[in-house]
Amino acid sequence: MSQDQTRSGRGGVARPAALIGALGIVYGDIGTSPLYAFKEAVRAASAGAPPTPIAVTGAVSLILWALILIVSVKYAVLILRADNRGEGGIVALLALLGARHAKPGSWSGVLLVVGLVGAALLYGDGAITPAISVLSAVEGLKVDAPGLSRFVVPITLAILVALFLVQSKGVAFIGRIFGPVMLAWFVVLALMGLGGILHAPQILGAVNPLRALEFLLHAGWHVSFAMLGAAFLAVTGGEAMYADLGHFGAGPIRLSWFGLVLPALVIHYFGQGALLLAEPDALENPFYRLAPDWAHYPLIGLATLATVIASQAIISGAFSLTQQSIQLGFLPPVRVVHTARHERGQIYVPVVNWLLAAATVSAVLIFETSDALAGAYGIAVASLMAITTLLAALVALKWGYNLVLVLAVNGFFLAIDLVFLGANSVKLVEGGWFPLLLAGLVAFLMLTxxxxxxxxxEARVHLRQPEAAFLDQLRRDPPLTLPGNAAFLTSATSGVPLHLSRFVERSHALPKRILIVTALYEEEPVVPREGRAEIVPITPDITRVILRYGFMENASVPEGLACAVEAGKLPGECLKDLTFFIGHETIIPKSDARGMADWREGLFAFLLRNAERTGAHFCIPTRQLVEVGTEIEI
Structure with a gap:
């Protein structure tokens, strides 16, 4: 399952800045997993009893091989090859499969539903990750000062609320310290781990995968499943490798992982295991107990900063996912604010920010401890990983790879994903329902x-007048000619826009020159400026302009028209005294129509009323904009 390096254009030498940047953006989540993952794995393996050496060694071995198989081999080696012109993530996979235009009931339609569920799962993960990460860091206060336990939740909430409040300012100022802080974090993890290993070097026997297999086979299915579900927390965040592919490219992501992140994590997990072999009573918080007493408070500060960075990466990822979903028509247009004028991807989506803040704060208030949140964490990520493996296999087949090879390789990793998904499914009652509920709501909104x-x-198609009929009407009943130019926006690439027909019908007039403009999002990240505009002459005074944008771009109609003029495809006078006309549609649910249930059509009408205005979405200046109302029954 690979793609030619020239497709992504990112096969060059990794720059130091990209390597450092990848540490903060890509590996913040998986890098903070040692705060809680190993503790939960050993606790599950011990089933409430003091941890035994075989349980500790088995947990370390299981985490090691999960990091190797799932993150290193599946994501770093294989999945990163499935790029869509340099971009990754679940939306990129859907674009590669062409599922966007799938018909309901078809196989492509099923894939689209599965893919949208995968995208929605990222929002569930986005609500849990900041909560469990920051909470587990602040819980370090309880190691030296148990009396501060009652302040853990309030401090966590204060940090999270402050984090969501600063989103509107942009994250450039935080971004500058992302990489260096995470570099220091991984170095500290490795040093802590080395200190632990020196006290109990026998933990190195966990390199043998048979240690994990032996424990799982003899512990009983209930304990084994619980341990598998807890150990999976160590690989959550691995999916960020693929999601952030477009920001850094495969080279820096792989080099950062194999050169620093993986060795630091492995050494640290072995160090925690060694600590529990020597001091079984350290299970309450092996991460902080691994550090010397004098370093606890500085370590709490560093851990809190690292978890804030991990949370920021998740929040920014939710913003990017929302923008891509809007561009591809999976979510209604909402306000997207660009916080950095010269840097693509620095965006702020207010409605997503505050909904995510509400979900994250609710998670902290409902579960209160990282131990309880661990029960809610993992099931959404395990589901997403299984969906990613399935879609990546279909992409490999589409690219012509050998069927037997694809089934063998992807089938192997899908089996692993399904085992971890099954293990995490037992957490459903403990808290797994929370991210799944959030994901279900988002997926339902997407599908609606x-x-x-x-x-x-479909309704527009029946109402839209064919070009020939419209031109014949103009010849039979010539309208008055108004001074100036007009651009009528439409979603179709043929026929006459409803608001153009309505304008002629009510005013019996037409502007001197007319542009019928359609803005389309392509299933690729970026469309070059020279390929932005396609011109289709209809009459000497009426021209159809089709503007094409990538799903990582903003569809600015004025910018697209300017591109057409620069390329010599349109005369410059077309843009002088230009008025934009758009249709303002009122949706009327119709009970006897084939479509959705009445209440669901009402929900769609509500989403449409509260979506961002078409003019704002396409960056049209308000002073040049005229809306023409139309009622549409569905």
């Missing part, structure tokens, strides 16, 4: 929006 937009377009 997509179905509703398809129904609206």
């Amino acid at each position: 929006w997509r179905k509703g937009t398809c129904l609206v377009e």
Whole structure:
């Protein structure tokens, strides 16, 4: 499952800045897993009893081989090859498979539903990750000062609320310290681990995968499943490798992982295991007990900063996912604020920020401890990893790879994903319902929006006048000619926009020159400026302009028209005294129509009313904009 390096254009030598940047953005989540993952794995393996050497060694071995197989081999070696012109993530996979235009009931339609569920799972993960990461860091206060236990939740909430409050300012100022702080974090993890290993070097026997297999086979299915589910926490965050592919490229991501992150994590987990072999009573918090007493408070500060960085990466990822989903028509347009003028990807989505803040704060208040949150964490990520493996296999087949090879390789990793998913499914009652509930709500909204937009377009097709009929009408009943130029926005690449027909019908007039403009999002990240505009002449005074944008871009219609003029495809006078006309559609649910249930059509109408205005979404100046109302029944 690979793709030619020239597809991504990112096969060059990794720059130091990209390597350092990848540490903060890509590995913040998985890098803070040692705060809670090993503790939960050993606790599950011990089933409430003091940890035994075989349970400790088995847990270390299981985490080691999970990091090797799932993160190193599956993601770093294989999945990173499935790029869409340099971009990764679940939306990129859907674009590669062409599922965006799938018809309901078809295999492509099923893939689209599966992919949208995978995208929605990222929002569930995004609500849990900041909560468990920051909470587990602040819980270090209880090691030296148990009396501070009652302040852990308030301090965590204060940090999280402050984090969400600063999102509107942009994260450039935080971003500058992301990499260096995480570099220091991974160095500290490795040093802590080395100190632990020196006290109990027998832990190195956990390199043998038979240690994990032996424990799992003899512990009983209930304990084994619980341990598998807890150990999976050590690999959550590995999916960020693929999601952030477009920011850094495969080279820096792989080099950072194999050169620093993986060795530091492995050494640290072995160090925690060695500590428990020597001091079984350290299970309450082996991460902080691994450090010398004098370093506890500085370590709490560093851990809190690292978890804030991990949380920031998750929040920024949710913003990017929302933007991509809007561009591809999976979510209604919402306000997207660009916080850095000269840096792509630095965005702020207010509605997502505050919904995610509410979900994260709710998670802290509901579960209160990282131990309780561990029960809610993992099931969404395990589901997403299984979906990613399945879609990546289909992409490999689409690219012409050998069927037997794809089934063998992806089938092996899918089996591993399903084992971990099954192990995490036992957490459903403990708290796994929380991220799944959030993901289910988001997936339902996505599917409702997509179905509703398809129904609206079907209705438009029947109402939209063919070009020939419109031109014949103009010849039979010539309208008055108004001074100036007009651009009528439409979602279709043929026919006459409803608001253009309505304008002529009500005013019996037409502007001197007319542009019928369609903005399309392609299933690729970026469309070059020279390929932005396609011109289709209709009459000497009426021209169709089709503008194409990538799903990582903003569709600015004025910018697209300027590109057409620069390329000599449109005369410059077309943009002088230009008025933009858009249709303002009112959706009327129709009970006897084929489509969605009445209440679901009402939900779609609500989403449409509260979506960002078309003019704002396409960056059209308000002073040049005129809306023409239309009622559409679905």
